Amino acid sequence: MDQFESFKAAQKQGWAHFAPYEAHTTPCAAMLVKRAGVRAGQSVLDVACGTGVVSVTAARLGARVTSLDLTPELLERARENARIAGVDVQWNEGDVEKLPFADASFDVVLSQFGHIFAPQPEVAIGEMLRVLKPGGTIAFSTWPPDLFVGRMFALSANYMPPPPKAVPPPPMWGDPSIVRHRLGNSVKDIHFDRERMTVPALSPSHHRAGAEKSAGAVVRMVAMLQDTDPEKLEQFRREYDALAEEYFEDNLVRQDYLITRATRI
Numbered sequence: 548m549d550q551f552e553s554f555k556a557a558q559k560q561g562w563a564h565f566a567p568y569e570a571h572t573t574p575c576a577a578m579l580v581k582r583a584g585v586r587a588g589q590s591v592l593d594v595a596c597g598t599g600v601v602s603v604t605a606a607r608l609g610a611r612v613t614s615l616d617l618t619p620e621l622l623e624r625a626r627e628n629a630r631i632a633g634v635d636v637q638w639n640e641g642d643v644e645k646l647p648f649a650d651a652s653f654d655v656v657l658s659q660f661g662h663i664f665a666p667q668p669e670v671a672i673g674e675m676l677r678v679l680k681p682g683g684t685i686a687f688s689t690w691p692p693d694l695f696v697g698r699m700f701a702l703s704a705n706y707m708p709p710p711p712k713a714v715p716p717p718p719m720w721g722d723p724s725i726v727r728h729r730l731g732n733s734v735k736d737i738h739f740d741r742e743r744m745t746v747p748a749l750s751p752s753h754h755r756a757g758a759e760k761s762a763g764a765v766v767r768m769v770a771m772l773q774d775t776d777p778e779k780l781e782q783f784r785r786e787y788d789a790l791a792e793e794y795f796e797d798n799l800v801r802q803d804y805l806i807t808r809a810t811r812i
């Protein structure tokens with residue numbers, strides 16, 4: 548297995564526990580679908596769909612939705628979500644870096660906090676643009692490096708073995724100048740919006756306890772440190788809680804993010 552494949556295999560394990568977080572990503576899904584201007588009858592692809600919050604939101608508007616994710620446990624929950632909502636979605640287990648779709652298949656390609664975890668950003672965005680029709684819309688939600696979630700990723704990375712060389716940190720996708728560069732010259736009309744996710748938490752430590760159970764990278768890191776270095780784990784917990792405290796008010800943690808939208812040329 549090459550370094551990227553083993554990286555993705557580890558991601559798949561970490562994300563298996565993400566389902567409870569859909570409570571937080573559900574309102575953001577409505578925002579992404581709205582910003583992308585999804586309409587009835589459009590063909591929409593949701594990459595790294597997780598439990599399908601964006602997919603189901605788009606399908607409820609009458610779009611024909613196809614979705615893909617690396618993690619089978621989340622796709623199982625996504626199927627249940629579609630069944631409860633009474634919508635049809637085509638679910639696919641797969642990798643955003645190797646989309647199993649023909650060129651120019653979709654009117655809209657979406658990703659909510661998803662494709663940012665692919666280890667080769669230029670490959671992932673190349674695939675997302677390849678399957679998008681000329682004139683179609685690409686839109687995605689991402690975490691800026693200088694705000695809470697981006698800083699939390701950087702903190703967690705300090706406690707983990709380094710990823711394979713040349714895997715850039717996911718929050719680089721939250722920097723508009725990097726996004727422009729990665730989108731390149733096959734899009735026009737790039738537009739940015741800033742939005743806010745608010746996560747209920749009784750204390751900063753409650754927020755951290757939730758991340759330890761459900762946030763991919765943190766789940767893997769805690770599992771590793773629990774056995775190998777419990778003191779280092781305690782130090783991580785102190786640093787996390789201090790960071791979360793900066794964004795904690797009225798039992799909510801502010802998680803501001805970026806939505807990018809652009810038109811395929």
Ligand SMILES: C[S@@+](CC[C@H](N)C(=O)[O-])C[C@H]1O[C@@H](n2cnc3c(N)ncnc32)[C@H](O)[C@@H]1O
Nearest residue numbers: 562572595596597616617618642643659661664
């Ligand atoms: C933070 S979750 C977001 C899920 C969903 N979009 C949402 O907003 O609730 C990140 C998702 O990315 C998926 N993922 C990570 N790497 C991937 C890859 N290379 N290809 C496809 N999906 C991937 C994970 O399985 C996980 O479902």
